[in-house]
Amino acid sequence: MAELRIAVFASGQGTNFQALADAANQERLDGASLELLVCDKPEAPVVERARRAGIDTFLFRPKEYPSREAYEQEIIAELTRRGVELIVLAGYMRILTSVLVKPFYGRMINVHPSLLPAFPGVNGIRQAIEYGVKVTGVTVHYVDGGLDSGPIIAQRPVEVLDGDTEATLVPRIHAVEQELLPWVVQRIAAGAVELDGRHVRMG
Template sequence: MPLKIAILASGGGTNAQAMIDKAAAGILDVDIRLILSNRPGAGVLERARKAGLPHLALDHTRFPDREAYDRQLIAALRESGAELIVLAGYMRLLTSAFLEAFAGRVINIHPALLPSFPGVHGGADAQAYGVKISGCTVHFVEEKVDSGPVIIQAAVPVEAGEDLDSLMNRIHGL
């Protein structure tokens, strides 16, 4: 039986698209119950629409505070029936109430090899540092940013003179 997941993303949705494609090909045994973005114009919502998947824009700027937003987020995710929450370029910190509501069931895709280069600009920070190998980490989410236990990592060599867009495209292709 496929794992019921919800994907949270804030931008274009390249990681979400990879999951959509792998699920459609039968490689990833998941049932995508909801794709949710905190930004109404995010490209990930169009990707979800094209794939015929349930999607929702929940604009965080329309809430008085982070806690109020996360309460609505929790309600939407519970209603979807998702068993696992996947952060795929979701650019918001989650409250402790959110993490308690889905304890042990929130994972993140981070574009660097953790524990090195945590944070919003992990891939860019790794490249600026001059690493010869970069990659991607999937980890459980805890309250501290990019600190949870690692589930899996994949590495890619950084090519001499490679620009950030090229490196990030190769990391996203993992």
Template structure:
């Protein structure tokens, strides 16, 4: 599943802390890829500033400027294609992608979700985790399919839910695991070590 040199296109909607972890991992030589472009759907997204500080092309594709979702996604695809993107990385991108977009990059879109899927999908994972009363949460990295948070799971990390946790305190612990795990999974992809068979993703051994 890997090309000689992967080009990442990172889609964000907010602060971009997961993006920063990827930028840092690339700079340290832990992820053997280049970040071709960072796209945000909101002009105020701080992720754009993080990208610019790192010398990475940063583009706002403002959803409000497009008549419908297909036109918006067409603009995203055009930006990704122009940057030569081979792997789309969703890092806090708060819009559900339609089949139109998913089919354009089938098998080449990753997302990170702040809960242990298939439990607690959707936009309010920490709130839902605390309301349900589970004792363990975490994060999930998965390939994106045409459903919502339903694609094949690549990797997960568990985080305990503590008595007295708030969305903020739980979210901070989960985010720490996100920052560790996401660059690692991207590197597995770059190394061609991810093998998808139906719903299962196998991580192949490192090549000697």
């Protein structure tokens, strides 16, 4: 069975990218290979992580293009050339258009630091603390073009402790992200994830 070719999109530190690279290196992704990092900030730390891991990069600066659609067309051409079958958004901070979402629907996932549908969008951890919830968590979901609104694949809870601040909660959320995301990718690579409307079944 051919390996599932994956492109990871990231914009920043790349801790979730690193978790995937480590899982691949330790042969915990079962038939998946990281083919490419797509990054909109060529100076971001994630680029150095990819270099150290021996993973190719596609780097671009959005301001050099006339529109989002223009650079997404170029990204699609690169993904097609490499035979990429799954996109993993791991801290990619750009809004996607239908140019990219439509051809990859059901083959594009995102990790989000809350138990969706609660606290979508930016600052999900801060939103949870400000709201006063006792439990938040991590969601991995398919991307459908809305604001963190795609079908949910997997979720894990994280307790919000008395006295938690964003600074104390963030590391616990990130630790769960770095466990859950590689696990979901492995299940997809194994053919154990089935998308049916808004419902996702795990085999």
